[in-house]
Amino acid sequence: MSSPAAIAPTVLPHHIAIIMDGNNRYGKANKLGKGQGHIAGKNALDPLVEYCVDVGIEVLTVFAFSSENWQRPPSEVALLMQLLASTINEQMPRMHKYRIRLRFIGDRSQLSEELQALMLDAEQKTANFEAMTLVIAISYGGQWDIAHAAKQLAHQVQSGDLNPEDINAERLGEQVQLADVPAVDMLVRTGGDYRISNFLLWQAAYAELFFTPTLWPDFVPQEIASMIAEFAQRQRRFGKTSEQVVTEQQSH
Template identity: 75%
Template sequence: MSTSAPLIPSPLPHHIAIIMDGNNRYGKAQGLGPGAGHIAGKDALDPIVEYCREVGIEVLTVFAFSSENWQRPPAEVALLMQLLALTINEQLPRMQKYEIQLRFIGDRSLLSEELRVLMADAEAQTAHHTAMTLVIAISYGGQWDIAHAAQQLAQQVLDGQLTVADINKEKLSEYVQLADAPAVDMLIRTGGDYRLSNFLLWQSAYAELFFTDTLWPQFSVAELATMVTEFGQRQRRFGKASEQVEMPSV
């Protein structure tokens, strides 16, 4: 971790989510070999995690592998699975040293048993840490997440534990991934595209969106800090009128 104290903007987002896009394009632009862009992207995560911990971000969620990424060429998928395992092994000592909880979200049924065991072990070893939470989304899709939550509620109705009338947005919120975490305040996508790509659709309902042309391996702490500062300057209305938000509380 950095020894110099960073400038801390106010207010801070509680939860930042990042779509880490642009690894392949970075590798091609740099004339690197197949998969090298993904390796560079893996290494880009560490300083971002360090910054978030130092300024006081509670939760950082990163999109490592989507439900749709299973459609990529088998060789690329295999490489990404290897890099995910390597990332977990590399991050675990850092998580323990800096008291960061490591969590994973997504459909684990599609992952290898070896990777599932590695993920569960990392979660168990860091579950007691409270300085920050790093969430890695693997085999994750927002539509899958909502459908999975709906299935759980439907089963409870069948079992007589709930009635249909009991189901509302608050009840469904209890069953989506990261139900116990703050809602996403700030969602960033690198790589120049302007879409959410099925990432944290429920959790990001009122997130402030930030898009940058910077490819993920080149995304810097300085650029993130600029975005966090801008976040603090935006007016978050949550459906209210500007005058209501600006009105001093009594």
């Protein structure tokens, strides 16, 4: 699939993050068996990954399992863990074919040793791929992420490697997950809800937000292409005035 002609590479988002919501509702609406909505959702990821690498997106981060999802019924949690493992296995040939780097963020301590080993192996085998980075957030929460980053700084202070007076937003930002990739430019939520649900709170501080009623299993590349086209038309000011942004653009 080719990039929409209206989108120039200079206005493509570097980093797209997606909250993949609506699997259960999709299953109920289509009278599927228990858990089948999640399976349908897993299959929706593949064409989206291929589209993003094709148009030149640098990083695609998807919210697979949140810190709060541990509160769901044990049977659903078990199914989701199985699906995550099968997703990793199924994605590996695609990662090699398209030279995509696979990464994971989140609190791995709550995951099984088998799943942790699978994640680490996938990361190591794709570490040198440079076409795009696919990030899967598992057992992840934005508040956990920031607290974890603060803890890292506290250890540095305790060891004498850092003065408390030197702690600022930049220092904290160096410790959050995905500190080495571009900040989130576009944050998309499917499923019709208008919230970001504790996802990438730090990294998406200046992200353009997109919400769609489309349930995740029905979300297709054409829809995200339309969002990218709208993204290209938005003026991103980062605290500046519109006049300042226009002047800067004209000077380049």
